[in-house]
Structures are given as structure tokens and as C-alpha cells.
Amino acid sequence: MRKVLVALAVAAAMPAAHAQSVKIGVVTFLSGPAAAPFGVPAKNSAEFVVEQLNNGQAPAPYSKKGFGGAPLEIVLLDEAGSTTTQVTEFRNLVQRQNVDLIIGYVSSGNCLAIAPVAEELKKLTNFFDCGTPRIFEDASYEYVFRTSPTATMDSVGAALYVKDAKPGVKSIAGLNQNYAWGQDSWGDFEATMKVLVPSLDVKTSQMPKLFAGQYNAEISALLSAKPDVIHSSFWDGDLEAFILQAGPRGLMKQSLTILTTGETAMHKLGKQIPDGTVLGARGPFGPYAPNNQYNKWFHGGFVAKYKDEPNYASYQMAQAFLGVKAAWEKAQDANGGKRPSNEQVAAALKGSTFEGPGGTVKMSIGKGHQAVMETAYGVTKLQGGKLTVTNVKRYPAEKVNPPEGVKSADWIKGGFKAQ
Amino acid sequence: MVLVALLTGGLFLPQWAMFIVTIAFAKALVALGLMILLRAGLISFGQALYYCLGAYAAGALGRFLGIADIFVQMLAGAAAAGIAAFILGFLLAKYRGIFFGLLSLALSMILYGLLVKNETLGSTDGFNILPSTLFGTRPGPAWVRYAVLASAAVVSLGLALVVHRYLRTPLGRLAPAIKDNEIRVEYMGASARYAVHVIYVVAAVLAGVGGALAATTVGHIDPDMAFWTTSGEFIFITILAGTGSVVAPFAGALIYEIIHTTAYDLSPNTWQLSLGAALLIIIVFLPQGLWSLVSKMSTRYARHP
Known part of the structure; x- marks a missing residue:
């Protein structure tokens, strides 16, 4: 019943x-x-x-x-x-x-x-x-x-963090996939860095094709260019392949490496990412x-x-x-x-x-x-077998996003005016 | 009569179905071109080259000249694809079999590579097409789908008729002969190279119109339209349809789109599996394509009147 x-x-x-x-x-x-x-x-x-x-x-x-x-x-x-x-x-x-x-x-x-x-x-x-x-x-x-x-925030935030973490930065290089995301990410980062450091030397911009999988030639080019900073917006499979191939060759020890979407790989590849690598999470997410x-x-x-x-x-x-x-x-x-x-x-x-x-x-x-939103970046540190981030710096929303009515590219080129 | 049936039938379709039918028209035009090539024994693994060229020609009209008229877009698509095919045809008309297939594939991947590197055209993100207009007027949101569908139906039917007539001209009848024995064709005094060149340009024009139509229907274009998987989809539709009649590619494209959207709808996690299984079943049981069903039926009727 x-x-x-x-x-x-x-x-x-x-x-x-x-x-x-x-x-x-x-x-x-x-x-x-x-x-x-x-x-x-x-x-x-x-x-x-x-x-x-x-x-x-x-x-x-x-x-x-x-x-x-x-x-x-x-x-x-x-x-x-x-x-x-x-x-x-x-x-x-x-x-x-x-x-x-x-x-x-x-x-x-x-x-x-x-x-x-x-x-x-x-x-x-x-x-x-x-x-x-x-x-x-x-x-x-x-x-x-x-x-x-938007992705503008990731690149501008990345540049600000690099400037803070390595005040005397003189040269940069990029490793990005040759499609819209990689081109835009590098374009915004390069433009922001040039505004922050007018005498900046852009050593090389490596643009392998999407899902290439093998990056030994690019890693060699980056090793011989010896830039102060390497920027990469690689994600998932490509990011993991790059970390595994670059790690043994000491690339990330030679140059400060910033991985703007690195957070998606940090739980899987925690032990392979060397200490002192800058990781981004596209905003105040995950560890930030x-x-x-x-x-x-x-x-x-x-x-x-x-x-x-x-x-x-x-x-x-x-x-x-x-x-x-x-x-x-x-x-x-x-x-x-x-x-x-x-x-x-x-x-x-x-x-x-x-x-x-x-x-x-x-x-x-x-x-x-x-x-x-505000954004945050930090550097990796392996603690007790788990990858954590330290030296976290936060940047308020207004500092990393263009104001209303201004296009991202114009805002960066104009030296972040009208803030 | 067919046109009247199509146009009135279209009025009763829900909007989402109008969209699917319009896309089927666009893809069927490309498949129609592939069918003509196939009759001459040529398989192009790179027909997406002209599909994409047609789409970008239509997109460029809107982006640089502000023109979004459906018929002007389709003309531009046809012209861009036709000119490109005329030039590339001098090279491709020399090749047969796997060499023709792979060379056409390589050419479409070159276009893909160029578009991906071009940041002003939006790289892989592509760009949006202006909302479609028809003879200078812009149909309201309730009518725009029908306007595009009706234009697609008119143009597709017209082109199908032209191709149907063409297949019955001496030049059109040369294609199966080239497939069977090219040396004999040459002995007869016909130029196989010329015939292949013509067929290649016709197929490209059809693909260009299809690309422009797809562009104005979807409202967005990107370099994936030139990627080899797109070419593969067209070949698939052609094989699914069979080469029996100019109507076959249209039926094939429509059935392909219906299976595709049903698979997405019913199994969001395993749609590739359902799509593949459904298509495999059709190929296994109808190796001559869907059109063989129609031809079988018509011969049966002919035998037992």
C-alpha cells in the first residue's frame, strides 16, 4: 500500500x-x-x-x-x-x-x-x-x-609576472602552436613585454604546427638562443610532450619558462615540471x-x-x-x-x-x-611529492584587462592607458 | 515541378530542419562534382580546396566589399573555384589514379596551411559572414532560413539540370570511356586531357558554389573547410549515394546529414561509433550506393509492367 x-x-x-x-x-x-x-x-x-x-x-x-x-x-x-x-x-x-x-x-x-x-x-x-x-x-x-x-588577461598577466619575477629581463622567446590561440597568445605577450621593457630583444618565436608532438628542433633553437624568458601557451598533449622533451635537456633551468595554461598538466605531470617554472591557470582558478x-x-x-x-x-x-x-x-x-x-x-x-x-x-x-577578473601567476615547487605553487602574485582585474570600449590589441599597444 | 514541390515542402519544415536541408544541398553540390570525376575514374581527395575557396570568396565579398547577397556570393564562389581549377587543371589533368588523388589532397592542404598562417583572416578561428541578403533586401529572422533554403534549392536544381544535360553531350559521355580505356579514347581522336580538364573545372565550380552556400548558411568560415577530413566527408557522401543519377548526391547528402545529427542527438558521448556503424551497414548492404535501391526498383518495374 x-x-x-x-x-x-x-x-x-x-x-x-x-x-x-x-x-x-x-x-x-x-x-x-x-x-x-x-x-x-x-x-x-x-x-x-x-x-x-x-x-x-x-x-x-x-x-x-x-x-x-x-x-x-x-x-x-x-x-x-x-x-x-x-x-x-x-x-x-x-x-x-x-x-x-x-x-x-x-x-x-x-x-x-x-x-x-x-x-x-x-x-x-x-x-x-x-x-x-x-x-x-x-x-x-x-x-x-x-x-x-578573455585570453588577453592571460598574456598581459604573464608579462607582468615575468617582469616582477625577473626584473632585469632583457630577452624573450616563444614556443606556441601555429593556430589562432598560439598566435594570439604570443602576439599579446610579445606586445606587452615590449611596452614593459622597451629595449627588449625577441630572440626567436617558434611556431610548430598544432599537435606536432615532437619539439626537439624547437628546443634546440630555444637552447641556443639563450633567452631570459620562454613563453608557451601549449596545452595538454603538446604541453606534456614539450615538458617531457625539454626537461632532460635542461631548457626550463636555463630560461625562466612561463606556461600560461600549465595548470591543466600540473596534477598529471607534477614530478616532471622542474621547480621554478611559472604556471598559469587562465585566471584565479585551481591553485590560485x-x-x-x-x-x-x-x-x-x-x-x-x-x-x-x-x-x-x-x-x-x-x-x-x-x-x-x-x-x-x-x-x-x-x-x-x-x-x-x-x-x-x-x-x-x-x-x-x-x-x-x-x-x-x-x-x-x-x-x-x-x-x-583578477589573475594570478606563481612558480612551481615540489613539496612532499606534490607540485605546489609559490611566490604567487595577484593582479587586479583593471590592471590586466582593457577598459570598456577599448580593443585589447589597441590597449596593449597604447601602453595600457585609460586605466 | 520538382522545384515547386521543394519550395512548398520547405515552407512546412521546422527551422532547424531547413538548416539541415540547406547544408545537405551545399554538400550535395560538392558530391555532384565528385560524381562527375568518379565517372572518369578520378577520385579527388582534395575537393575541399574548392569548397573552402568558394566559402572564402563569399566571405571576402562581405568583409571587404560589404556584399552579402546569396546569389552574388554563390557566383563569386563559382568564379574563384573555377579560375583556380582552370589554372591547376593544366597540372592535374596529366595525372590519373592515386597520383591525381594525392596531388589534389596536397593542394587542398596547402590552402589550409596558408589560411592557418594568415592572422588577418582570423587564422584557425576564421571569421563571420555578414547576414545573408536576397536581391538587396534582408529577410527577417522568421524568413531568413527559408530564403536561404529556397535560393539553395533553385541553384542546386539548376546546376543538377545543367550537369544532367552535360552528361549526355559527347564530352560528357567521354568520361566513362576515359575510365575504361584512355588509349582508345585518344585513338578515336578525342583528347582525354582536355576532357579531364573540363570535368575538373566543372567539379570545382560545383564545389565553389557549395562552399559559398555553406558559408552564407552557417554564417562563419574557417580553414577546417579545406582540411582533408572535409574532403573525406564529401567522398563518403559520393560513395554512399552512388553514381547512378544527378539526384543521387542530393539524396546521399541529406541522408548523411540526418544520420549525423541523429547520432549527435542520441549519443553525445559515442556519436562517432553510431555514425560509423550506420554508415558501415549501408556500405556493406548497398555497395553500389543508395541509388542502387532506386535503379533496382525501376528495373523491376520495367520487367513486370
Whole structure:
């Protein structure tokens, strides 16, 4: 009898719960080379955050269940495949699956392609990881947001840290993949260094092709160039290959090496990364995350659930959910407690400020659609068999991000004026 | 009549389906070109070269001249691909078999390499295409998908008819002869090299139009359009479809797109596996391509009227 009652109660509750749930399309790499370092950690983070939010277990002000009481439901989509495929599947998510909003995209190319489509379909879309500043510098959107900082911050922060860690720096060299991410990262870093050190000598810029795997020729070139500093925006497989090949040849001992996305490799390759290497995490994430209650909740819960450290992509995903949740609930309150429309959520998210496991996020550039945050860099030190970071320096958001209305490239070339 | 059916049928499609059908048209045009090449025994592993050239020609029109008219974009795509193929054809028309295939692959990868190194065109990130316009007007958001679909249908049907007629000209009939015995073709007094050159340019023009159409539909282009995996996709559609008729590539492309999107939808973690399995089954049971089903049926009807 009790079983029947329970079944009845469940049956009665289900349609109601289903009717008002918030369907969120989550798009990230589930296959291909970007899956292991970014896609899967981000997917795990999304599933963890949704589970926590649906149970009302996140710290205040995120303690309300789901989004304003409505439970969340994830529709997962693989980001692998051509941009044509991604645009097709984005349209399917919106028009066939009828999702309420979309959080996703690691690849900058995909973000650039998706943004105008999101605008055409009037669907709230929050990019969680992609880096190119072009999205909000070349166009303006009403429905598109990015709650993570742009890649400009990583390069400017890297240059500032190098200047602080090695005050007499005279020469630099680069090792970056020959595609948009590598070219932009090096371009911004080189330009920033030239402003900071006008007499700078750029020894060499090595641009091997993406996923080349073998870097012995580039390492030889860097060894013989003997620069004070080496900059690399390599990630995952390429980064690991470079660390394993450069380590025995003493490259990272000869020059101060800055790996701007090195954090994704630090847990796997901890013992191979020599002490004194500068590691970046694309913002105040992972080892650079502040010791706030959100980070305690996120980091602790993530490690307990997956027995693995969350990396910066995990942090960015969690932050993307929290930002939209805050805006959704603000819009719902303004709407008299009724479920807000995409337009109302967009209006609430625009220009908002919220707290997350990475600290304060300000949606202050790109007409209120692009986030800025502080950033942090530090050097590695093996302590008790675990790789840690020391000499951590933090740079406030305004020092590493261009002001509203100024393009990143112009801001750097202009000597960071109008701060 | 087919056109009227297509245009009215299109009106009842949901927007996401309109998009898929339009992309299928774009890819089918490339496959149609590959089909003509295949009739002459030539497999191009680098047809993405012209697909990408067409797309970048359409994109450049918008970026540098501010023109986004669908038909002008497709013309530009056709022109860019045609001129490039005419020049490269002098080299490629000499080669057959694996040499032709690999040389065409190499050429498309050269374009890929050049685009990746070009930071003003956005490197691997590519760039966005202006929203499509039609004869100087810009259709509203509710109609833009249909406008692009209708333009795609008109152009595709027109080109399919032209190719259909071409296959029945002496030059068109030379292609299977070249495949069977090139020396005899030369003894007959025809120039195989000239015929291959013409076929190569026609196939490239079709791919260029397809590329421009894909560009204006998707709204974004990037160098991956010239990557060898893109060429592979076109070859796959061609083999899936079969070479029986000019309609085959269109049916093949549509079925390929439907299987693709269903696999993404149903199994986000293992879509490659489902896609591969579905396509493998078709190839195993229909080695002559999907069109063999249609030809089998029509011969059966012919035998038992």
C-alpha cells in the first residue's frame, strides 16, 4: 500500500517538476584532443554543480534549489566536429530540444560562429571557456555572454609576472602552436613585454604546427638562443610532450619558462615540471583560487565526487552556472516571482557582479557581456611529492584587462592607458 | 515541378530542419562534382580546396566589399573555384589514379596551411559572414532560413539540370570511356586531357558554389573547410549515394546529414561509433550506393509492367 502511495505521489509530482524544470544545453568537448584537459573536467563540473544546486547544497546566495526553485536538467552535446556541425547542433538544441539556455564552448572558432546564431534565435548563451577577445570587440550582442575573462588577461598577466619575477629581463622567446590561440597568445605577450621593457630583444618565436608532438628542433633553437624568458601557451598533449622533451635537456633551468595554461598538466605531470617554472591557470582558478566559502564548497565537493582535482575549465564551468543562476533569480524577483524570460535574464546578467569559487566576477566590458577578473601567476615547487605553487602574485582585474570600449590589441599597444 | 514541390515542402519544415536541408544541398553540390570525376575514374581527395575557396570568396565579398547577397556570393564562389581549377587543371589533368588523388589532397592542404598562417583572416578561428541578403533586401529572422533554403534549392536544381544535360553531350559521355580505356579514347581522336580538364573545372565550380552556400548558411568560415577530413566527408557522401543519377548526391547528402545529427542527438558521448556503424551497414548492404535501391526498383518495374 505504501509503495502504491509513493508511486502515486511520485507520478503526481513528476509532471509538475518536469513542466517547470530549466533545460540547459551544455556543450563541451567529449571527444578529441581537447576532451581530456578541458571538456571532461568541465562536463564533470557541470554535473556536480547541477546536482548541488538541485539539492540546494550550494552556499548562499546560491542556496535556493535549481534556478529560483526550478530544477535544472542538462542536455549534453559534444563540441567536436566542424563549425558547420556545431552551428547545426546549436540550432537543434534550441529549436528541436527547446532548451532554455546554453552554457558551453571551449573553442574560440566555435564561439565566434555560435554568437550570431544565438542572437538570431534569441537564446541566452553563456560561453564558459573560449578565449578570443574578438567576440565582443568585433560585434555586440544582446543574448550572448562570457562569464570567463578573455585570453588577453592571460598574456598581459604573464608579462607582468615575468617582469616582477625577473626584473632585469632583457630577452624573450616563444614556443606556441601555429593556430589562432598560439598566435594570439604570443602576439599579446610579445606586445606587452615590449611596452614593459622597451629595449627588449625577441630572440626567436617558434611556431610548430598544432599537435606536432615532437619539439626537439624547437628546443634546440630555444637552447641556443639563450633567452631570459620562454613563453608557451601549449596545452595538454603538446604541453606534456614539450615538458617531457625539454626537461632532460635542461631548457626550463636555463630560461625562466612561463606556461600560461600549465595548470591543466600540473596534477598529471607534477614530478616532471622542474621547480621554478611559472604556471598559469587562465585566471584565479585551481591553485590560485581564493580561500572563500564558494571555493571550499566547490573544490571539496568536486574532489569528494570525482577523486580528482578540478582544473581551470572546471572552475570556469561552475562560474558560468553561478553567474546565470544569480541573474535568473534576480530577474525572477523583478518579475514578481514568475519564471523570467531570456530577455529578462539577459538584462539581469548584463553588467552584473557575482562571487564564485574563483572570486569576484565583474561583467564590466563588452557592453556588460564580458567578464573581467583578477589573475594570478606563481612558480612551481615540489613539496612532499606534490607540485605546489609559490611566490604567487595577484593582479587586479583593471590592471590586466582593457577598459570598456577599448580593443585589447589597441590597449596593449597604447601602453595600457585609460586605466 | 520538382522545384515547386521543394519550395512548398520547405515552407512546412521546422527551422532547424531547413538548416539541415540547406547544408545537405551545399554538400550535395560538392558530391555532384565528385560524381562527375568518379565517372572518369578520378577520385579527388582534395575537393575541399574548392569548397573552402568558394566559402572564402563569399566571405571576402562581405568583409571587404560589404556584399552579402546569396546569389552574388554563390557566383563569386563559382568564379574563384573555377579560375583556380582552370589554372591547376593544366597540372592535374596529366595525372590519373592515386597520383591525381594525392596531388589534389596536397593542394587542398596547402590552402589550409596558408589560411592557418594568415592572422588577418582570423587564422584557425576564421571569421563571420555578414547576414545573408536576397536581391538587396534582408529577410527577417522568421524568413531568413527559408530564403536561404529556397535560393539553395533553385541553384542546386539548376546546376543538377545543367550537369544532367552535360552528361549526355559527347564530352560528357567521354568520361566513362576515359575510365575504361584512355588509349582508345585518344585513338578515336578525342583528347582525354582536355576532357579531364573540363570535368575538373566543372567539379570545382560545383564545389565553389557549395562552399559559398555553406558559408552564407552557417554564417562563419574557417580553414577546417579545406582540411582533408572535409574532403573525406564529401567522398563518403559520393560513395554512399552512388553514381547512378544527378539526384543521387542530393539524396546521399541529406541522408548523411540526418544520420549525423541523429547520432549527435542520441549519443553525445559515442556519436562517432553510431555514425560509423550506420554508415558501415549501408556500405556493406548497398555497395553500389543508395541509388542502387532506386535503379533496382525501376528495373523491376520495367520487367513486370
